[in-house]
Amino acid sequence: xxxxxxxxxxxxxxxxxxxxxxxxxxxxxxxxxxxxxxxxxxxxxxxxxxxxxxxxxxxxxxxxxxxxxxxxxxxxxxxxxxxxxxxxxxxxxxxxxxxxxxxxxxxxxxxxxxxxxxxxxxxxxxxxxxxxxxxxxxxxxxxxxxxxxxxxxxxxxxxxxxxxxxxxxxxxxxxxxxxxxxxxxxxxxxxxxxxxxxxxxxxxxxxxxxxxxxxxxxxxxxxxxxxxxxxxxxxxxxxxxxxxxxxxxxxxxxxxxxxxxxxxxxxxxxxxxxxxxxxxxxxxxxxxxxxxxxxx
Amino acid sequence: xxxxxxxxxxxxxxxxxxxxxxxxxxxxxxxxxxxxxxxxxxxxxxxxxxxxxxxxxxxxxxxxxxxxxxxxxxxxxxxxxxxxxxxxxxxxxxxxxxxxxxxxxxxxxxxxxxxxxxxxxxxxxxxxxxxxxxxxxxxxxxxxxxxxxxxxxxxxxxxxxxxxxxxxxxxxxxxxxxxxxxxxxxxxxxxxxxxxxxxxxxxxxxxxxxxxxxxxxxxxxxxxxxxxxxxxxxxxxxxxxxxxxxxxxxxxxxxxxxxxxxxxxxxxxxxxxxxxxxxxxxxxxxxxxxxxxxxxxxxxxxxxxxxxxxxxxxxxxxxxxxxxxxxx
Amino acid sequence: xxxxxxxxxxxxxxxxxxxxxxxxxxxxxxxxxxxxxxxxxxxxxxxxxxxxxxxxxxxxxxxxxxxxxxxxxxxxxxxxxxxxxxxxxxxxxxxxxxxxxxxxxxxxxxxxxxxxxxxxxxxxxxxxxxxxxxxxxxxxxxxxxxxxxxxxxxxxxxxxxxxxxxxxxxxxxxxxxxxxxxxxxxxxxxxxxxxxxxxxxxxxxxxxxxxxxxxxxxxxxxxxxxxxxxxxxxxxxxxxxxxxxxxxxxx
Numbered sequence: 099x100x101x102x103x104x105x106x107x108x109x110x111x112x113x114x115x116x117x118x119x120x121x122x123x124x125x126x127x128x129x130x131x132x133x134x135x136x137x138x139x140x141x142x143x144x145x146x147x148x149x150x151x152x153x154x155x156x157x158x159x160x161x162x163x164x165x166x167x168x169x170x171x172x173x174x175x176x177x178x179x180x181x182x183x184x185x186x187x188x189x190x191x192x193x194x195x196x197x198x199x200x201x202x203x204x205x206x207x208x209x210x211x212x213x214x215x216x217x218x219x220x221x222x223x224x225x226x227x228x229x230x231x232x233x234x235x236x237x238x239x240x241x242x243x244x245x246x247x248x249x250x251x252x253x254x255x256x257x258x259x260x261x262x263x264x265x266x267x268x269x270x271x272x273x274x275x276x277x278x279x280x281x282x283x284x285x286x287x288x289x290x291x292x293x294x295x296x297x298x299x300x301x302x303x304x305x306x307x308x309x310x311x312x313x314x315x316x317x318x319x320x321x322x323x324x325x326x327x328x329x330x331x332x333x334x335x336x337x338x339x340x341x342x343x344x345x346x347x348x349x350x351x352x353x354x355x356x357x358x359x360x361x362x363x364x365x366x367x368x369x370x371x372x373x374x375x376x377x378x379x380x381x382x383x384x385x386x387x388x389x390x391x392x393x394x
Numbered sequence: 395x396x397x398x399x400x401x402x403x404x405x406x407x408x409x410x411x412x413x414x415x416x417x418x419x420x421x422x423x424x425x426x427x428x429x430x431x432x433x434x435x436x437x438x439x440x441x442x443x444x445x446x447x448x449x450x451x452x453x454x455x456x457x458x459x460x461x462x463x464x465x466x467x468x469x470x471x472x473x474x475x476x477x478x479x480x481x482x483x484x485x486x487x488x489x490x491x492x493x494x495x496x497x498x499x500x501x502x503x504x505x506x507x508x509x510x511x512x513x514x515x516x517x518x519x520x521x522x523x524x525x526x527x528x529x530x531x532x533x534x535x536x537x538x539x540x541x542x543x544x545x546x547x548x549x550x551x552x553x554x555x556x557x558x559x560x561x562x563x564x565x566x567x568x569x570x571x572x573x574x575x576x577x578x579x580x581x582x583x584x585x586x587x588x589x590x591x592x593x594x595x596x597x598x599x600x601x602x603x604x605x606x607x608x609x610x611x612x613x614x615x616x617x618x619x620x621x622x623x624x625x626x627x628x629x630x631x632x633x634x635x636x637x638x639x640x641x642x643x644x645x646x647x648x649x650x651x652x653x654x655x656x657x658x659x660x661x662x663x664x665x666x667x668x669x670x671x672x673x674x675x676x677x678x679x680x681x682x683x684x685x686x687x688x689x690x691x692x693x694x695x696x697x698x699x700x701x702x703x704x705x706x707x708x709x710x711x712x713x714x715x716x717x718x719x720x721x722x
Numbered sequence: 723x724x725x726x727x728x729x730x731x732x733x734x735x736x737x738x739x740x741x742x743x744x745x746x747x748x749x750x751x752x753x754x755x756x757x758x759x760x761x762x763x764x765x766x767x768x769x770x771x772x773x774x775x776x777x778x779x780x781x782x783x784x785x786x787x788x789x790x791x792x793x794x795x796x797x798x799x800x801x802x803x804x805x806x807x808x809x810x811x812x813x814x815x816x817x818x819x820x821x822x823x824x825x826x827x828x829x830x831x832x833x834x835x836x837x838x839x840x841x842x843x844x845x846x847x848x849x850x851x852x853x854x855x856x857x858x859x860x861x862x863x864x865x866x867x868x869x870x871x872x873x874x875x876x877x878x879x880x881x882x883x884x885x886x887x888x889x890x891x892x893x894x895x896x897x898x899x900x901x902x903x904x905x906x907x908x909x910x911x912x913x914x915x916x917x918x919x920x921x922x923x924x925x926x927x928x929x930x931x932x933x934x935x936x937x938x939x940x941x942x943x944x945x946x947x948x949x950x951x952x953x954x955x956x957x958x959x960x961x962x963x964x965x966x967x968x969x970x971x972x973x
Contacts, residue, residue, distance in 0.1 A: 133509040184700055189509035190455045194651055194699035197644055201692025208685030312685070320520055323513050362524040365517050372514045373502040580837045580846070587834045590823035597783065597817070599809030599838040599886055656825075 107232045109349030110342060114242040115304055117341025119318040120325035121248055122297035127323065128332035129269045130289050132182055133189055135196040137322055138315025139203040140294050144170055144301020145310050146207060152218045159218050159305045160240070166302045167295045174294025178287055186286070207312040218305040237306045244303050245338065253334045265289055269332050324368035408574060411659065412567050415666065419559050429555045433627065435669040436562035437620060438649055442661030443569040444616035445646035448609050450656035451577065453589030455508055458515030460643030461522040462492040462614040464636035466621030471539045471631060472532055481550035485622040489615040496614030497607040504606055523637035538632025550626045558627055565623055566662065569616055573658055585609055652698050654707025663706045734797045736761040736921065737890055742791030744777055751777040753945035764922045766932045769942035775925045778942065779894055783815045784808045795890065809838060814888030818895045820875035822867035829854060829863040831878055835885030850885055857881045857911060873904045893924040897931050909934050929957065
């Protein structure tokens, strides 16, 4: 019973991280269907942004989010205009373009850091609470609170604000949204930019628990796609739950099956969901457009 | 003018084109640096041609071909190390296995639309990576497999690099020849019909799923043979190398894109542009600033996706059409 | 044996639809529809928008499978066969929104159909060319399908279907969007095809077309067959006028 609880706690903490790094992709892929393989690199840039703010200005990573988020929003604006918008309708070219972007971003950072690993310190790290045998550090706790809070705020944004409503309208039916006078192109842009800012925020928030390396985004990208698909493409609550599922499955598979196979298990679950129900577990976006070929 | 050019003329044209790719080898055969680059160029040209069968002509954008490549590599190396089975024979079971698992794995994912199919095949590649690390007895786990240097034709190990260059050239020629035969047959036309419009293909009496499965099997088997050759050439294989997206899985598609997806010569052109350029940049820049050559390669990929969607072959084709139109 | 076969051919209709039902999530789109088509006939299916014509058409082509009922071609049960199997048994179809394979040339598009009976490249090409001459596209044979006009695309649809050498040709609103002279040309084409012995079943909106060349008309409304008979009689039946023309005026 004790072990079970411990594994569950580990899984939830891991799930918080997966959920957090997936929030941006949930907008970019879940809502506007951009296959952004460079999403992990946006998170990575957020981490390095927090590091820069820490090493140059002495800012705590949580304070630095105030700089990192707007910076990543602007970066998203540039990426969207240059690389994404021209390829709006061509998913296979998006794959190439964003994979090219991934390669460029990783290696630009590699060139500048010369492969040296950095870390970011925060006072919060010394604080911790104990649940059973597990000590939860403040950094992990903040991630768990942040992913929940951001999900709630994002949900309110999508439900209550005009911008949020037009984003939802575009998700459900692009044509109808256009007819209702929604500027679809502008909605796409803003959604991507917000997605980029949220990736940056996630990066800054997880920076204290990782050693920063240029290739760190690779650890997040497939997990993020899995979370978004499992959660039901664009569903905020779904993505939160999707993150938890991936984290908990990984923790349990790692403990009870084999640590080496922990990821393979959720890869397989992800593949299975993709094949059986590409609209995800909560899949309220009923249109066949989502994953299957049109039926008629 | 007929839609189908005469057979003999086409074959002569392609054979001539392939022979031209041997010229750099003839010129540079004494320079080991360039011979090594040529070996990879021929190999990856063949692999991109193999990917192009299902990825380009079939429109199934696979990012999971690294798995077939790895299966071929492990199978051949394992059979040689464990039972001293000549790699020439050892290639065959790997190819057959891939011709079986390829269709089996892709079958359920065929119902997915473009980007979802790509993501699913990407996940397939990652499952492959995890399994390769896990199945120590077969793959040697994270440490990989090392094949001792014992030169001999039967061992497929050669002291003379030029022999390797010729073998890889042969592999490329085989892939090109198979593609030509396929695309000049009814089955090749069916593949195009399926890519263009599945419903229309269905209505034209084409069994869409069977077409996709058959050509996935062919494409996977050829990728596996490429993996076998790769393993015997570098003689040390490990999971990060074989399942690398940037260097294997996505690279097949990238080469095809640069050269021209869904054309016969495109992937060969692409390989001759990408592989030497990348190897050269790596050699020149890699020493000073690691990663700089990849910044350039990533940039090229991004630019190609933005501005050259039909690749070099497409650009040449457009130029040719414009010229022939203004001439007539 | 020969006598039995003959008897079957005598008694069984060439193409028969029996009690076909299709439901979507509780909504009955096609409600217990039955009809026969004899060899060599031209039959039209008409009805107001939303009457279930397209759904019925998709049940006949194999795009959809019926919840219950039977579709038979030459006595063979085909209602659960996929479209490609139906094509092999002699069923050719066009799409309302033409589906040319745009990266390929006109003749290559037509060859896709011709391969079914002529697997060789040369034989298929020869056959395709003959069909293109028949539909008047021979001079466009080597043009990419993406460059065709709307009416040419429609004819390409027809030629790809004809290349299957079908016994029954199903046409989905094949005149929609054509100008009057193109409609006249198309009618002439289908008359010529009919004269070669081809059976044609069409879904049509254009009553002029229906009058011009269908021998029999089937009227659908709310998924059910409400009338059937020869064109002139049917088009003046009060029930048909209210269901069909009435709705059309309102729309």
